[in-house]
Amino acid sequence: MEAMIATLGYVLSRDGRRVLLLRRDTRPDDVHYGKYVGLGGKVERGEDVCAGMRREIGEEAGITCDELELAGTISWPGFGRRGETWFGFVFRIPAWSGTPLAANPEGTLEWVDIADVLAGRIPQWEGDLNFLPLVFAAKRQFHGVMPYAAGRPVSWSYSEL
Numbered sequence: 001m002e003a004m005i006a007t008l009g010y011v012l013s014r015d016g017r018r019v020l021l022l023r024r025d026t027r028p029d030d031v032h033y034g035k036y037v038g039l040g041g042k043v044e045r046g047e048d049v050c051a052g053m054r055r056e057i058g059e060e061a062g063i064t065c066d067e068l069e070l071a072g073t074i075s076w077p078g079f080g081r082r083g084e085t086w087f088g089f090v091f092r093i094p095a096w097s098g099t100p101l102a103a104n105p106e107g108t109l110e111w112v113d114i115a116d117v118l119a120g121r122i123p124q125w126e127g128d129l130n131f132l133p134l135v136f137a138a139k140r141q142f143h144g145v146m147p148y149a150a151g152r153p154v155s156w157s158y159s160e161l
Helices: 049-061 114-118 128-137
Strands: 004-012 018-024 039-042 064-076 086-097 107-113 142-145 157-160
Touching: 004 049, 004 064, 018 039, 018 114, 039 049, 049 064, 049 086, 064 128, 086 128, 107 114, 114 128, 128 142, 128 157
Parallel strands: 004 086, 064 142
Antiparallel strands: 004 018, 004 039, 018 107, 064 086, 142 157
């Protein structure tokens, strides 16, 4: 089975205390429904991951990435609807221009305190709490694997560079 290559981006506020998240609240049949997620999606054919991240941020938030920082990568075996593996390039976006949209076809965009995200005070994928501290620590790159079964993570391991 072919892996899905994707991007996942975390747009930081100017002061670095908040992150722009998408609250997936438009389609009840959405696997992400009700959860707060980073921005991103599938990398298109012929597109590199940085171009894919910039495109997704533009499409989903209406802003331009002025700076991208690769936080790390994650392999999610079994995450897809039919058990496919997703492989994600995870970015921090510390510098951007434009005015973020209030919403898009997938949901509502909201600035959320990073402390609330890390404390699990918002609805999110339970597995996100494993890697988000690494994203927001902004120290070294991480490269992890988080296998899924029956819609839930079964383990988490990573290496740092």
